[in-house]
Amino acid sequence: MAGPRSFDPVLVGNRETDAWVAYYRRDWLKFLRSSVGLVAAGFGMSPTQTLIGAWYVLKANQLWAPFPDNQPDGARAYMRRFYALVAETEDLDPAKAARLEVEWWRIHRAHQHDDSVTRAQLEDALVELYSYVYGADQDAVRPAAAHRVDAMDYSDSWVAAGCNLDDRLLVEERRALVSSYAALRLAISN
Numbered sequence: 001m002a003g004p005r006s007f008d009p010v011l012v013g014n015r016e017t018d019a020w021v022a023y024y025r026r027d028w029l030k031f032l033r034s035s036v037g038l039v040a041a042g043f044g045m046s047p048t049q050t051l052i053g054a055w056y057v058l059k060a061n062q063l064w065a066p067f068p069d070n071q072p073d074g075a076r077a078y079m080r081r082f083y084a085l086v087a088e089t090e091d092l093d094p095a096k097a098a099r100l101e102v103e104w105w106r107i108h109r110a111h112q113h114d115d116s117v118t119r120a121q122l123e124d125a126l127v128e129l130y131s132y133v134y135g136a137d138q139d140a141v142r143p144a145a146a147h148r149v150d151a152m153d154y155s156d157s158w159v160a161a162g163c164n165l166d167d168r169l170l171v172e173e174r175r176a177l178v179s180s181y182a183a184l185r186l187a188i189s190n
Helices: 009-024 028-043 047-064 072-086 094-113 119-134 138-160 169-189
Strands: none
Touching (some): 094 119
């Protein structure tokens, strides 16, 4: 059974790619479907918890999406609800996990619009999130964070190019996300 420590990196990476595509195209129904699949594959919750968790992820992302007038407090509140579901099987503080989650969103958005915000800052934010949520060594999760930043770079280039579904950048984004989850799975299984 899939779960926070036994997920299939290929399945989770593919589902996350689909969610990112739907997010940037503002196709919220596809985003919700992708989130249901992502939560199911990544966290192994019951069907009811999966639907509720995916709804929380959708609402958080809808509140985060507008630029520059998003609602980070609202996004954190929904992600706290999501991480409360995760905390039923993992030892974590949902408020702290939500804060770390939305922090990497913030740094990514800043990186998209401000050249002074570096890849290293984004990678560090992901390392902090992964280390906390999975109780893993920061050095062990750094490769996963680096691959995920690569995926974000491909995604950002895809968005800048017009969000075309046949763009080769989506293949590279998908590969980078699968690599990220493979590295994360390796880091947390030790």
